[in-house]
Amino acid sequence: MHTIVPAAPGDATAILDIQRRAFAQEARLSDNWDIPPLTETLNAVVEHIRSQTVLTARHGTRIIGSVRGIVTGTVCTVRGLSIEPAHQGHGIGSSLLDAIECAHPHVTRFELTTNTVMEGNVRFYERHGYRVAELTRYSDRITLAQMRKTAVAGDA
Numbered sequence: 053m054h055t056i057v058p059a060a061p062g063d064a065t066a067i068l069d070i071q072r073r074a075f076a077q078e079a080r081l082s083d084n085w086d087i088p089p090l091t092e093t094l095n096a097v098v099e100h101i102r103s104q105t106v107l108t109a110r111h112g113t114r115i116i117g118s119v120r121g122i123v124t125g126t127v128c129t130v131r132g133l134s135i136e137p138a139h140q141g142h143g144i145g146s147s148l149l150d151a152i153e154c155a156h157p158h159v160t161r162f163e164l165t166t167n168t169v170m171e172g173n174v175r176f177y178e179r180h181g182y183r184v185a186e187l188t189r190y191s192d193r194i195t196l197a198q199m200r201k202t203a204v205a206g207d208a
Contacts, residue, residue, distance in 0.1 A: 054116060054144055056151045059106035064097040066115040067108065067134075074134035081169045082194045089132060105155050109135070109144045119148040121156055128156045128203075130164040149180055153203070162201045167194055174199070 059067060075089040100106050100120050109117035117135040121128045130152055135144050153162060164182065166173040174184065174197050182199040189195050 054109045054111050054139075054147065056107050056109055056147055059101045059108045059118060061098050061101050063106075063108055063115060063118075064094055064101060067101075067106070067118045067132075068092065068094055068097050070115065070117065070136050071132055071134040073137055074140075077137075078167050078170050082167060082191075084191065084194060087167075089134070092132075105152065107148060107151050107155065109139075109148055111139070117144045117148055119152045121152040123156060123159060126158075126160040128152070128159040128162050130162055133164075145176065146180065149177075153201075156203075159203050161203055164199050166197050166199065168197050169194060173197075 071089050071092070075087065079085045079087055079090055097106075100122070104123065105121040107119050107121075108115045116139045117133075119133045120131040122131055123129075130149065133145055133148060135148075156162075162182070163185075164177065166177060168174060168187070177199050178184075180201070182201045184197045185200045186198040187195055188198065
């Protein structure tokens with residue numbers, strides 16, 4: 053069982069550590085360790101916690117996942133959805149995604165970018181109402197899917 057709670061600045065190290073473990077497989081499959089989730093700094097995570105919406109999934113007091121919602125105007129960009137590898141596949145990602153959407157009832161659209169090298173990513177977001185808006189070839193191994201979801205009043 054897990055709970056979803058807002059992050060505090062003191063959670064930044066745990067959030068970044070989980071993010072790095074969670075995105076390591078993507079880096080291996082892409083043969084590129086210079087991806088934003090792995091190069092992000094601790095200060096950047098702390099700044100997001102202070103200025104945007106950062107939610108954590110916890111098992112007891114232990115952080116096992118997180119997600120960020122970065123609002124610009126009427127659009128919320130979903131970033132950094134990361135689950136501790138040992139806890140993946142148990143609905144935690146779905147809980148975090150639902151929670152970040154519910155935390156932003158006044159936006160008109162949610163957006164995110166995911167790497168298609170991770171075969172289940174696009175399907176996961178499609179199950180939550182996101183649709184591929186654009187595919188961008190980043191390198192010979194990396195194609196990024198920019199995905200969008202229109203926020204529906206009472207749904208987000």
